[in-house]
Amino acid sequence: MGVATLWQAxxxxxxxxxxxxxxxxxxxxxxxxxxxxxxFGFFLAxxxxxxxxxxxxxxxxxxxxxxxxxxANSNIIALVATLLVRLVAGPACDMFGPRYxxxxxxxxxxxxxxxxxxxxxxxxxxxLRFFIGILGGSFVPCQVWSTGFFDKNIVGTANSFxxxxxxAGGGVTYFLMPAIFDSLVSNQHLSAHxxxxxxxxxxxxxxxxxxxxxxxxxxxxxxxKWSERHLRAEQNLAEHGVxxxxxxxxxxxxDKSNSVGTGSPSAGSNEKIDxxxxxxxxxNHDHEAQLGQQQMLDTARGEVVQxxxxxxxxxxxxxxxxxxxxxxxxxSFGTELSVNSILGAYYLKNFPTLGQTGTxxxxxxxxxxxxxxxxxxxxxxxxxxRRTGVWGKKALxxxxxxxxxxxxxxxxxxxxxxxxTMFGLIAGMAFFLEGGNGANYSLVPHVHPYANxxxxxxTGAMGNLGGIIFAIIFRYNGTNYGKVFWIIGIITIVxxxxxxxxxxxxxxxxxGR
Numbered sequence: 001m002g003v004a005t006l007w008q009a010x011x012x013x014x015x016x017x018x019x020x021x022x023x024x025x026x027x028x029x030x031x032x033x034x035x036x037x038x039x040f041g042f043f044l045a046x047x048x049x050x051x052x053x054x055x056x057x058x059x060x061x062x063x064x065x066x067x068x069x070x071x072a073n074s075n076i077i078a079l080v081a082t083l084l085v086r087l088v089a090g091p092a093c094d095m096f097g098p099r100y101x102x103x104x105x106x107x108x109x110x111x112x113x114x115x116x117x118x119x120x121x122x123x124x125x126x127x128l129r130f131f132i133g134i135l136g137g138s139f140v141p142c143q144v145w146s147t148g149f150f151d152k153n154i155v156g157t158a159n160s161f162x163x164x165x166x167x168a169g170g171g172v173t174y175f176l177m178p179a180i181f182d183s184l185v186s187n188q189h190l191s192a193h194x195x196x197x198x199x200x201x202x203x204x205x206x207x208x209x210x211x212x213x214x215x216x217x218x219x220x221x222x223x224x225k226w227s228e229r230h231l232r233a234e235q236n237l238a239e240h241g242v243x244x245x246x247x248x249x250x251x252x253x254x255d256k257s258n259s260v261g262t263g264s265p266s267a268g269s270n271e272k273i274d275x276x277x278x279x280x281x282x283x284n285h286d287h288e289a290q291l292g293q294q295q296m297l298d299t300a301r302g303e304v305v306q307x308x309x310x311x312x313x314x315x316x317x318x319x320x321x322x323x324x325x326x327x328x329x330x331x332s333f334g335t336e337l338s339v340n341s342i343l344g345a346y347y348l349k350n351f352p353t354l355g356q357t358g359t360x361x362x363x364x365x366x367x368x369x370x371x372x373x374x375x376x377x378x379x380x381x382x383x384x385x386r387r388t389g390v391w392g393k394k395a396l397x398x399x400x401x402x403x404x405x406x407x408x409x410x411x412x413x414x415x416x417x418x419x420x421t422m423f424g425l426i427a428g429m430a431f432f433l434e435g436g437n438g439a440n441y442s443l444v445p446h447v448h449p450y451a452n453x454x455x456x457x458x459t460g461a462m463g464n465l466g467g468i469i470f471a472i473i474f475r476y477n478g479t480n481y482g483k484v485f486w487i488i489g490i491i492t493i494v495x496x497x498x499x500x501x502x503x504x505x506x507x508x509x510x511x512g513r
Contacts, residue, residue, distance in 0.1 A: 007032075016229075017222035018151040022158055030219065034149050035162065037214040041106060042142040042166030044210055045135040048113045048203035049078070050170045050367075052129060053341055054177045055196050057348070058356050060125075063193050070122040072475040075341040076468055078129040078136075083464040085137025090457015093144040094308045097226030098453070099218060102141035106211035109135035114204040117197030135207075136464065140457045142166060147445045147452055148221050153386065156393065156442025160378020163441055164370045164434065170340050171367025174360045176202075306450045316451045317458050320502045325444050325455065326462035327499045328397045331492040332404065332436040334466015338488070340367060342474050343426075346481040350417050362423065369430045376431075377438030385442075393443045394504035398496045400436035404429060405493035412486025446505055 007026040010019035019031040026032035052060065056071055066074075085105065092101045112131035119125050143159050150158035180202055184195035220226035306312075316322060343366055347359035354362065377400065384392030407429035416422040440459070447455050474484050 012222070013151045016151075018149060018155075019222070020151045020153055022150065022154060022161070024161070030222070031149055034145065034218050035158065037210065037218055038102075038142050038146045039162040039165035041102060041210050041214055042138055042162065043169040043172075044203065044207050045106060045109065045138040046166055046169030047173045047176065048109070048200075048207060049082070049132060049135040050173045050340060051113070051116075051177050051200060051203055052078070052125075052132075053344060054174045054360050054364075055181060055199070057345055059181065059192055059196050063196065064119065064121060064125060066122055066125070068478070069475075070125070072471070074122075074125050074129045076471045076475060077126050078133045078341075079337060079464050079467045079471065081130045081133030082136030083461050083468065085134050086140050086457050086461035086464060088457070089137045089140040090144075090453045090455070090460070091308050091313060093141050093453030093457070094306070094451060095453075097220040098141040098145035098148060099214065099220045099226070102138055102145060103211045103215050105134060105138035105141060106207050109133075109138070110204050110207040110211070113200055113207065116200035119197075137460075139163070139166070140453070140460045143441055143444070143460070144453050144456050147456070152445065154382060155445045156378040156382040156385065156438070157375065158378075159441040159445070160375045160381075160438030164372075164374025164378075164438060167336070167370035167374060167434070167437070168368050171364040171370065174344070174364030174367070178357060178360060308451060308454055312451065313454050316448045316454045319448065319506060321447045321504065321506055322455055322458060324394065324397075324499050324502050324504070325440055325447060325459040327495050328401060328436065328440045329459045329463040330466035331401055331488075331495055332433055332440060333460075333463030334468075334470050335404070335408070335433055335488055335492065336437065337464065337467030338470035338474060341471060342481060345479075347422075349479055349481065350415070350422065351419055365423075366426060366430055369427065370434050370437075373431050373434035374438040377435030378442045379438075380435070381439045381442035390443070390446050390504040393439065393446070395500075396439045397436060397443060398500045400432045400439055401496035402493050404432040404436060405489040405491075405496075407432065408489030408492065409486045412482045412484070412489060415482030443504060448506070 005021035006024055007029075008021075008023060009026075009029055010021040010023055010031055012019055022035060023029045023032040024035050027036050052074070056066075056074070060066065061071060064070075089101055089105060092104075109132060112128055113135070116128060116132075119128050142162055146158050146162045147155055177199060180199040181192075181195050184190045184198055185192060188195075190198060221229050223229060340363075344356075344360050344363035347354065347362055348356065351359065377396070381393045381396050384396055407425060411422075411425045411429060414421065414425070416425070441456075444455055444459055445452060470484070470488055473487060474481070477484050
């Protein structure tokens with residue numbers, strides 16, 4: 001896989017048309033365009049979601065008369081809405097498609113962002129941060145959309161880049177929000193009381209623009225409309241001469257004529273769509289990967305997303321394999337969220353001479369490292385997959401987690417007052433923590449691939465639950481940040497060792513291997 005794949009039209013899977021490389025530098029290409037909007041949309045969402053912490057400790061706290069408890073509670077409440085939205089967004093992706101779900105999360109979440117200026121007290125801040133938390137739910141459709149466009153050989157890399165670049169918004173916000181605030185005060189001569197409120201209009205405008213653009217410029221799936229995904233899988237199989245009972249369609253996909261049509265299927269029929277498969281390959285299939293007939297059948301049977309029922313959703317959520325991805329993300333992303341909220345305050349406590357701006361910039365580095373470290377986890381996961389199969393992806397998650405736990409314990413026990421030691425330990429922890437996030441969502445597409453939205457949503461929600469629980473631990477330990485770090489480290493190691501024995505995908509699963 002050469003450098004040229006970054007801009008060349010990718011080779012695609014003949015059944016679902018998923019790309020087998022990432023043309024990330026080619027926004028003209030459909031796959032490159034979706035890749036861009038997936039990461040950039042989530043980047044803006046994360047920026048706005050975490051826009052409060054950089055200004056909260058001093059500027060906003062002074063203006064609203066907040067206590068340390070008020071600030072801690074607002075950090076917790078910001079994660080609660082995201083937890084709920086991620087649980088809903090997963091099934092919504094399977095039902096309505098990730099593109100519309102993504103745009104809905106962005107547009108709805110942008111409204112409370114614009115209303116930040118209406119906050120006048122602690123209760124108003126809690127309410128506002130709760131609803132801004134809707135933006136954090138956009139991670140789920142971001143990952144499901146990315147999974148829908150990139151094939152198993154590269155999906156870990158694609159998901160880790162879209163997630164990592166998006167998560168970097170949590171670091172960039174520590175530069176952007178103070179810079180916007182300072183500019184409004186010094187250049188526009190606004191008071192601090194007005195300036196921090198006006199600053200939130202900037203992410204609002206950016207989010208609305210990008211959400212509108214992705215609806216206009218991007219498709220639901222590589223094969224077209226979300227409602228026609230089963231139809232197109234049938235059509236592609238027939239064009240490749242594959243015969244047999246291949247796709248069990250849910251209610252709502254009607255019988256088409258034996259010829260390949262161009263319109264949408266009509267509703268109200270349970271009959272199977274029937275294309276004439278002659279056993280001969282027809283049509284033009286440039287840029288297609290060479291797959292055997294059984295591989296194509298397994299892709300169609302096991303990897304085309306189905307409309308979820310409550311019974312099937314419960315089966316997927318409570319399977320041991322989903323617990324593996326959920327438990328791993330509970331530890332890794334939960335730690336990232338909680339640390340993001342307090343790291344500036346932790347640095348300010350240990351290094352008061354750096355001031356709010358200095359500690360904010362160093363705290364921003366933790367989030368910005370996602371640009372490199374999360375993709376590294378996905379790339380390494382895909383590398384192991386090509387050589388060891390799905391077991392390699394799962395093992396990597398647990399190895400990353402145990403090392404992360406060791407770093408967290410080291411940070412907590414040393415509680416260093418030396419900048420080089422502290423910043424070095426945080427960077428080392430970030431490499432394995434953020435790489436673990438990338439490795440986790442490299443495994444997710446393999447687990448119950450016909451219900452990818454549900455698995456992605458539940459796994460993402462558990463990451464938020466971890467963030468809430470760890471934030472509560474920080475809340476009740478005051479400024480004793482070091483103690484909480486080593487507590488989280490122990491929890492991370494115990495949970496991952498407990499899950500390490502579970503096989504990566506269910507026995508007998510079709511597809512996802």
